Amino acid sequence: MRLLLDIVQVALLVALAPLVRGIVARIKARIQNRRGASVWRPYADLRKLFAKEDLVPPTASFVFRLSPVLLFAVTAAAAAFIPVLHASALLGTMGDFILLAYLLAFGRFFLMLGAMDGGGAFGGMGASREALVSTLAEAPLLLALTAVAVVAHIATLAGIVQWTLQQDFFRLSAVHALAVAAVALVAIAETGRIPVDNPTSHLELTMIHEAMVLEYSGPSLALIEWASAIKLNVMIALLIALFAPWGMAAGFTAAGLAIAIVVYALKVVALTVVLAVVESSVAKLRMYMVPDFLGVACALSILAVVFTAVMR
Amino acid sequence: MIYGFNSFLLLLLAAPIISLLCVKMKKARALPPVLLVIALLTGAATAGVSFWRGDRLSLDLSRLTPLPFALTVDRLSAFFLLLICVVSVPVVLYSASYIERHYEGLRRDGLWILLPAFIASMVLVVTASTGFAFLFGWELMTLLSAGLIMMEGDAGQRRHNIFIYLLMMHVGAAAVVGAFLLFLPHAPGLTFAAMRTVAAQMPQGMRTAIFLLAFLGFGTKAGIVPLHLWLPRAHPIAPSPVSALMSAVMLKTAVYAFVRFGFDFLGTGPAWWGYLVLTAGAVSGVLGVLYALAENDIKRLLAYSSVENIGIIFMAIGAAMVLRAYGAPTLAALAALAALAHAINHALFKSALFLGAGSVSDATHTLNMEELGGLLNRMPVTGVAMLIACCSIIGLPLFNGFVGEWLAFRAFLGGSTLPPITPAIVLPLVAGVLALIGGLAAACFAKLYGVVFLSRPRSEKAEHAHEVPAMMQLGVALPAAACVVIGIFPAIILRPLMTTISELMPGTAMPTQVASITTVLPWLALTVIAVVAAISLVKRTARVTATWACGQPGLDARMQYSGTALSKPLRKVFARVYQPDRAVNISPAGQPYFPEAISYSSVRTTSFERTLYRPAVDAVVAAAHRLRRLQTGNIQVYLLYLFLALVSLLLFMRFL
Numbered sequence: 006m007r008l009l010l011d012i013v014q015v016a017l018l019v020a021l022a023p024l025v026r027g028i029v030a031r032i033k034a035r036i037q038n039r040r041g042a043s044v045w046r047p048y049a050d051l052r053k054l055f056a057k058e059d060l061v062p063p064t065a066s067f068v069f070r071l072s073p074v075l076l077f078a079v080t081a082a083a084a085a086f087i088p089v090l091h092a093s094a095l096l097g098t099m100g101d102f103i104l105l106a107y108l109l110a111f112g113r114f115f116l117m118l119g120a121m122d123g124g125g126a127f128g129g130m131g132a133s134r135e136a137l138v139s140t141l142a143e144a145p146l147l148l149a150l151t152a153v154a155v156v157a158h159i160a161t162l163a164g165i166v167q168w169t170l171q172q173d174f175f176r177l178s179a180v181h182a183l184a185v186a187a188v189a190l191v192a193i194a195e196t197g198r199i200p201v202d203n204p205t206s207h208l209e210l211t212m213i214h215e216a217m218v219l220e221y222s223g224p225s226l227a228l229i230e231w232a233s234a235i236k237l238n239v240m241i242a243l244l245i246a247l248f249a250p251w252g253m254a255a256g257f258t259a260a261g262l263a264i265a266i267v268v269y270a271l272k273v274v275a276l277t278v279v280l281a282v283v284e285s286s287v288a289k290l291r292m293y294m295v296p297d298f299l300g301v302a303c304a305l306s307i308l309a310v311v312f313t314a315v316m317r
Numbered sequence: 318m319i320y321g322f323n324s325f326l327l328l329l330l331a332a333p334i335i336s337l338l339c340v341k342m343k344k345a346r347a348l349p350p351v352l353l354v355i356a357l358l359t360g361a362a363t364a365g366v367s368f369w370r371g372d373r374l375s376l377d378l379s380r381l382t383p384l385p386f387a388l389t390v391d392r393l394s395a396f397f398l399l400l401i402c403v404v405s406v407p408v409v410l411y412s413a414s415y416i417e418r419h420y421e422g423l424r425r426d427g428l429w430i431l432l433p434a435f436i437a438s439m440v441l442v443v444t445a446s447t448g449f450a451f452l453f454g455w456e457l458m459t460l461l462s463a464g465l466i467m468m469e470g471d472a473g474q475r476r477h478n479i480f481i482y483l484l485m486m487h488v489g490a491a492a493v494v495g496a497f498l499l500f501l502p503h504a505p506g507l508t509f510a511a512m513r514t515v516a517a518q519m520p521q522g523m524r525t526a527i528f529l530l531a532f533l534g535f536g537t538k539a540g541i542v543p544l545h546l547w548l549p550r551a552h553p554i555a556p557s558p559v560s561a562l563m564s565a566v567m568l569k570t571a572v573y574a575f576v577r578f579g580f581d582f583l584g585t586g587p588a589w590w591g592y593l594v595l596t597a598g599a600v601s602g603v604l605g606v607l608y609a610l611a612e613n614d615i616k617r618l619l620a621y622s623s624v625e626n627i628g629i630i631f632m633a634i635g636a637a638m639v640l641r642a643y644g645a646p647t648l649a650a651l652a653a654l655a656a657l658a659h660a661i662n663h664a665l666f667k668s669a670l671f672l673g674a675g676s677v678s679d680a681t682h683t684l685n686m687e688e689l690g691g692l693l694n695r696m697p698v699t700g701v702a703m704l705i706a707c708c709s710i711i712g713l714p715l716f717n718g719f720v721g722e723w724l725a726f727r728a729f730l731g732g733s734t735l736p737p738i739t740p741a742i743v744l745p746l747v748a749g750v751l752a753l754i755g756g757l758a759a760a761c762f763a764k765l766y767g768v769v770f771l772s773r774p775r776s777e778k779a780e781h782a783h784e785v786p787a788m789m790q791l792g793v794a795l796p797a798a799a800c801v802v803i804g805i806f807p808a809i810i811l812r813p814l815m816t817t818i819s820e821l822m823p824g825t826a827m828p829t830q831v832a833s834i835t836t837v838l839p840w841l842a843l844t845v846i847a848v849v850a851a852i853s854l855v856k857r858t859a860r861v862t863a864t865w866a867c868g869q870p871g872l873d874a875r876m877q878y879s880g881t882a883l884s885k886p887l888r889k890v891f892a893r894v895y896q897p898d899r900a901v902n903i904s905p906a907g908q909p910y911f912p913e914a915i916s917y918s919s920v921r922t923t924s925f926e927r928t929l930y931r932p933a934v935d936a937v938v939a940a941a942h943r944l945r946r947l948q949t950g951n952i953q954v955y956l957l958y959l960f961l962a963l964v965s966l967l968l969f970m971r972f973l
Contacts, residue, residue, distance in 0.1 A: 059859040064773045066693040068704070070859065078848035082841060096844070099837035103726045104714055106752075108841075111713045114759050121767030121878070125864045129878020132767065136760035137886040143756035147726075148749040155733040155745060161833075220864055224857045296890050307746065313733060314741035 006257050011085075011095040018084040018242060022234035023047035025241065025277060032281035047234065054227035062220060064124045072119030073221065073228040076112040080232040080239070083108040087242045090265045091254045092166040101160035102150040105243075106143070109195065112232065113139050116217055123220030127209055131216030138201060138213060138295055142194045145302035149187035152180050152309035153247055162243075166250045174251060178316060183309035185248045190302035192240040194295070196233070199284040201295055211289065245272050321363035322374045322390065328356030329440065332433035340426045349429045350413040353436075354406060360440070361402035368395040369813050371820075375446065382449070385506045389446035392817040393581070396657065397443040397573045404565050404664045404796065405436050411672050411792025412558040414785075418679065419556070420468070427468050428556065435461040435562065442570045448497040448507030451574075455493060458570065459486040462563055466555040475554050482551040485544070489537030496530035496578065499523060509582075516582045524583055528590055531578040532597075538571035541631060542601040543925040545624045549608070552623070553616035553684075557675025558792075560616060564623045565668035569660050572630055579638060580653070580821050588642035588740070595635030595743075599750045601628030606757040607894050610764070610887055611921065613880045615674045615684045618765060619667070622710065625754060626663045630656050632751065633725045636732065636744060641822065643735050650825035652728035653818050658810060659721030662709065662803065666718060669706040669796040673699055676789050677769065680782040686880040688776040689769045695782045698790040700770045702797035707762040709800040712755050715842050717803040720811070720834065725751060727830045757887070764883045773874040805842045808835040897921045 027044035034041025061069060085095040086105045117135055120128035154160045156178065157168035169177075194201045197214035206212050209219070218229050252268030254261035290298060336349040367374060367390050374390040390398060409432070416428050438461055441454030463483050471479060497507060503519065504511035516524065533544075540548040552560045579586075579594075605624030612618035637652035676699045677692065678684050693700035709716040712723075729751065732744025774780040784790065803810060811831055819825045866872045888895060902916045903909055947958075 059857055060862050061859050062864040063861050064691060064694075066691075066700070066771060068693065068771060070857075074849055074852045075845075077852065078845045081848055082844045085844060096837060096841060099833055100841065101727075101833070103723055104837065104841070107712065107714050107719060107723075107755075110711075110755070110759055111708075111715075114708070114711065114713060114763055117763045118767055118771060121763075122771040123864060124772045124877060125866075125872055126876045126878065129767070129772075129883060132763060133878060133883045133886055136763060136883070137890065140753070140756035140760050140887060141890070144749045144753040147752040148746070151730060151745050151748050154730060158734075160727065160730060160830075223859075224855075228852070292886070293889065303749075307749065310745045310749070311742050313745070314738050317741075 007093065008095075010091060010257065010262075011093060014087075014089040015081070015085045015095055018087065018089060018238050019081050019235055022238040023051060023231065025238050025273060026234045028274065029237075029277045029281050029284075032278055033285055036281055036285040047230075051227050051231055054222075054230070055224050057223040059223040059225050062122075062124050065122045068115075068118050069122040069220075070225060072115040072122070073225040073232070075115045076119075077228040077232040077235075079108045079112045080235045083112075084235055084239050084242075086162055087239060088163050088166045088246050088250070088253065089242055089269060090262060092170055092250065093163045097163040098161055100162075102154060102162055102165075103147065103160070105162065106147055106150070109236065109239075110139070110143065112236075116229070120217035120220070125220055127212070127216045127219045130209075131213055131219070134213040134292060135217060137292075138194050138299070141296055141299040142191045142302070145187050145299060145306040146191040146195070148303070148306035148310055149184040149191070150247075152184045152306065152313050155310070155313040156180050162246065166246050166253070169247065169250050170253060174249075177248075178312070180309050180312045180316065181248060183305045183312065185244065187302045187306040187309060188244060188247070190298065190305070192244065193283075194299060194302075196237045196240055198237075198280065200287045200290045201298065203289050211292075213292075241273055241276050244276065245269065319374050319376070321359060321366075323376065325356055325360040325363055326376075326388075326437075326440075328352065328359060329433060329437045332356055333430045333437075336426065336429040336433065339429075346417075347413075349433070350409055353409050353433050356433075357402045357406050357409065357436070361399060361406070364390070364395045364398035364402055368392060368399050368817070371816065379447075384449040385447040385508055386450045386453075387446045387508065388441070388444040388450065389509070390444055392813075392820050393573070393576065394444050396661075396814065396817055397569060398440060400569055400661050400664050401436065401439050401443065401566050403799075404668050405562065407792040407795040408558045408561050408565075408668060408672065410795075411561075411675070411789050414788035414792075415556070415558055415675060415679065418786075424468050428465065428559075431461055431465050431468065432559070432562075435465055435559075439566060439570050443573050446509045448500070448509075448512070452490075452494060452497065455574075456490060458567065459483065459490065462551075462555075462559070462567060465559045466551060469554060469556050478550040478554055482547045485537055485547040489534045489544070492530045492534030492537070493574075494534075496527050496534060499527050499530070509577075512582050517584060521587075524586065525590075528579070528583055528586060531575060532594065535571040535575040535578070536597065536631075539568050539575070539627045539631070540601070540624050541597050541627065542604050542624060543929055545601065545605070546925065546930060548624055549617050549620040552620035552671075553614060557616075557671055557678065560619075561668040561671035561675075564620065564671055565664040568623060568627055569664055572627070572634075572656070572660050576634065576653075576656070576821070579634065585641050586638065588639050591635050591638030591640075591642055592743070593635070594631055594638060595747065598628045598631030598633075598635050599747060601625065602632060602754045603628070603750065603757075604894065606754055606761055607891055608921075610757060610761040610884050611895060613686045615677060615686060615765065615769065616671070618686075618761070619670050619674060622758070622761065623663075623667060625758065626659065626667070626710070629722065629725065629751065629754065630659050630663070632747060633659065633721070633728065636725070636728050636747065639740055639744065640728070640732065640735070643737060643740055645731070645735060646822060646825045647828050648728055648731040648734075650815070650818050650822060651724060651731065651828040651830060653822065654811065654814055654828070654831070655721050655724035655728055657814050657818070658724060658807070659718075661810060662717040662721050662800070665796045665799050665803070666706045666709040666716075669702055669793050669800070670710065672789070672793045672796075673703040673706065676785045676793060679785050679789070681776075681778040683776070683778055686765070686768045689774070689779045690772050690776075690874060690877070691770075691774040691779060692782055693770040695774075695779075696784045699785060699793055702790075702793040703770060704766060705797040705800055706793075707766045709797075709804065711758045711762050715801070715804050715838065715845065717800045717807070719804060720807040720838075722751065722755065723834055724830070727828075731830075760884070760887055764880055768880040768883065772877055773872075775874045775877070775879075805838055806835075807838060811835060895921050896924055 117132040157165045202213040254265040339345040377387040438457035445451035503515035537544040609621035633656035640649035709718040712718040729748040
């Protein structure tokens with residue numbers, strides 16, 4: 006039963022990832038006074054892309070076609086670390102947050118290699134910028150998660166969630182406030198949202214993530230798009246699991262699970278609204294402002310770690 | 318077992334002599350490598366059995382030598398002996414082909430004589446159990462490696478670099494000798510057993526002096542910033558198999574010696590020793606990878622990356638010392654485990670990378686990244702092995718580099734449970750430094766692999782590259798394969814290493830964290846492989862077609878991002894670290910928009926050269942000039958010196 010629920014969690018995170026993207030786009034459209042496309046639109050895009058063929062540059066190596074597959078595989082594996090409906094996950098009881106962060110780095114490394122393998126100018130440009138953003142995002146992410154793990158006295162995500170569930174929401178410490186801000190800033194950078202990167206950009210010179218995938222088409226592009234949707238979903242689920250897990254099912258009763266699903270869905274919608282509002286009201290940063298943006302995240306996470314020692 | 322060890326030593330010592338005898342015989346040319354491989358396999362088997370089972374081997378040759386000279390293989394020595402032998406086998410296999418292709422006559426013979434001798438000197442360093450044997454091996458190792466570098470030639474700048482190497486090594490060796498000499502009054506034979514016993518009873522000031530001298534001496538050999546100056550100079554100019562041995566193995570002998578001094582002899586020290594090592598390691602890690610990122614020469618990049626990885630190892634050693642000082646032996650064991658695991662992992666992937674760099678230069682006659690590209694299609698085996706090595710060095714899960722970094726992360730995280738507030742803040746923050754190093758390393762090796770092996774060739778040389786001979790492919794592929802095996806099943810090395818550490822630091826238990834990593838990694842591998850297999854089953858049609866070039870006739874290699882361009886954003890963000898001297902010359906001077914020629918140069922002299930080494934060298938030279946006044950050339954003055962020396966010696970002996 007427990008294993009089944011763990012598998013359902015992963016399946017949900019993977020399968021519903023495009024929907025989350027669709028919802029964000031829809032809310033954004035509404036805020037901008039447009040009707041916007043259906044929330045199911047990302048699925049239609051994926052189906053269309055999967056039906057097409059891969060276009061491979063003549064100079065590319067096997068890495069070009071392997072990268073999207075590996076990216077998808079490790080991102081899906083990362084989804085298996087995160088408790089969603091109950092305080093456990095397929096790999097989340099054994100693997101810790103370090104492994105999660107490094108799995109995301111795994112996918113990013115291969116995406117950068119695939120981008121450079123395309124042989125065009127934009128792939129290298131995107132890879133170079135992605136290297137800048139991801140390098141500077143790595144430290145604040147791990148430090149913020151370290152702070153949370155230190156407070157919970159355990160490093161596995163399932164363990165942290167179990168500990169948080171027993172706490173009173175209104176008595177959570179300043180460490181959590183600092184860490185949630187740091188993780189949120191990093192999540193924006195990692196998933197390539199405004200103000201760090203614009204996922205709907207059409208101007209090559211300002212692209213980061215989109216520049217890397219410019220040479221991809223067909224099923225490979227579909228895998229990349231899906232993987233980045235999963236990454237967004239994983240980041241949202243991570244924020245919920247670490248900082249607001251209340252409502253998760255304690256046992257395996259139908260009622261408990263139903264409540265868990267509804268509560269989780271509401272939290273996701275709330276976060277997507279926040280994301281859409283931020284994306285609609287903030288302008289994209291100049292690229293050399295991104296280090297400052299991540300510097301704030303870094304300062305917050307360092308403070309969080311210092312507070313764990315000071316406040317115990 | 319002792320027979321295995323003795324026959325290993327005999328074979329290893331016979332190898333250079335056989336090479337010497339084979340110089341004139343064309344037919345016997347295959348003999349030295351075969352003999353050396355047999356010797357190393359014997360050594361690996363002996364060391365392996367002794368490492369896993371804990372057999373203690375010893376060999377006392379004191380009757381034959383003026384000072385006590387003995388070898389002992391305990392678990393720690395066995396681990397490093399295993400490291401040397403296992404890594405040297407692919408290097409020798411690679412050399413068998415590489416040396417034949419690149420050197421002839423005296424140089425080839427010289428390499429085959431010096432190479433086994435160099436390996437033997439490293440074996441002596443890690444198995445020595447008396448101060449004399451250790452120092453003999455230590456000095457021999459420096460001289461033989463310098464000799465090997467010189468086989469590549471010693472013209473101009475190369476001679477200068479070899480000089481810097483030898484100079485710094487001898488400054489370091491002086492500190493090492495000093496550390497041993499401080500033991501002399503208490504342990505006259507300088508046997509390790511006696512040193513171990515007396516170290517505990519020494520006054521604290523003396524112990525601190527020994528620790529600082531050992532850190533300085535071994536830190537110079539290991540390439541800790543700011544003592545790393547020789548490393549990016551000496552490693553890139555050596556023949557590639559020698560670079561591999563120097564970076565992958567020789568640096569580890571310094572780690573061995575520091576662990577021997579820090580943990581075995583001196584035992585628990587004050588916490589500030591640990592903080593010192595931790596800080597030096599963190600600085601080396603960050604600066605090493607930042608310098609590596611800015612390099613465009615493959616071997617210089619790899620040399621700086623060795624500085625980074627040695628930094629990670631010293632961070633873990635420092636954390637172990639801090640944790641031990643605060644009375645947390647199990648966490649200290651975890652940190653020490655991280656250090657030793659990263660030592661062998663670095664030896665594996667760095668030897669693969671240096672050998673792969675040798676293959677690249679063999680195939681294209683250049684190591685400049687800006688002239689390379691597209692090599693994966695032209696050199697598939699080398700390319701795949703290098704991809705694995707790159708994934709390992711940046712610590713991606715399922716590759717071996719991750720194991721050591723993960724253990725280090727968990728040890729730093731564990732620091733938060735200590736009651737005093739300083740380590741509880743410092744150690745978790747160091748985890749952030751390690752994360753930064755990891756991120757920068759990913760950028761650095763994405764650049765290396767992307768520019769050298771992927772996309773379009775940037776020059777004719779790269780365009781016409783061909784795969785290297787089978788032996789050279791094997792030399793790169795063997796360590797790469799080991800990286801994957803250890804990355805998925807880390808228990809292979811972590812279990813016996815843990816026993817080693819509990820022997821080294823009595824009273825430590827197996828940290829529970831180790832079990833979680835050894836269970837999760839195989840499952841994770843299974844998950845990822847299953848997903849990849851499932852996607853691969855779905856048929857994806859592909860069509861080869863030219864990249865869209867915005868309607869222009871086509872893309873060429875110059876439109877790709879270059880290595881310099883790739884690292885530009887990060888170099889700009891960390892500009893304070895690099896402080897480059899740039900010069901743009903436009904001629905004629907008055908016409909910036911219609912130039913006839915533009916030249917651009919950017920030179921990075923690291924700030925250490927400017928602020929630390931230059932004044933030190935100037936001071937030494939100035940002192941030498943002043944001392945020159947003693948040399949008058951007048952014989953009466955020299956007689957006076959002799960007389961004064963005699964009188965002062967007599968006075969000294971009288972009042973001692």
